[in-house]
């Protein structure tokens with residue numbers, strides 16, 4: 786099922802490697818089916834250089850259960866599910882550990898809107914969430930990461946499609962969009978923004 790979506794989600798995952806915003810297997814892209822019922826996401830722990838569309842995992846958005854795929858879904862699956870359930874216009878989500886964005890995550894500060902390319906993708910600063918409590922970390926880190934992202938958007942009172950990404954304190958960036966390809970560019974923007982003037986962001990068209 787969802788063979789085309791598996792191809793585009795796999796491609797978007799591999800794009801992160803090409804862009805230098807993930808190392809090892811840390812990072813993930815997902816996309817949802819046009820009826821909004823299923824998410825296709827990167828498998829957990831599979832090396833990027835061996836990854837093919839057949840390795841992608843299909844998860845039921847409502848139940849959170851795997852419905853197809855030979856691997857477990859990405860360890861960040863519960864975070865992706867929380868965002869799809871809450872923000873109905875999202876079609877794709879990207880998470881990376883890009884060095885520059887992680888520096889902001891460790892410092893716990895928003896990425897300020899200082900450049901024109903940032904402004905092309907984000908209508909304002911990219912906010913940083915609060916730190917999760919010890920209890921939230923122990924209890925269910927990935928689900929509570931989704932919760933704290935939603936809380937930050939709600940408290941900020943902004944449109945998540947106008948600022949389609951966020952920095953999770955002590956972790957890294959999550960970005961989303963109406964297409965999974967486009968949101969991988971946004972995550973690159975978030976990743977590159979502090980360090981080298983967004984030089985990657987204009988290199989790829991929406992897809």
Ligand SMILES: [Zn+2]
Pocket residue numbers: 811812880881882956957
């Ligand atoms: Zn991560």
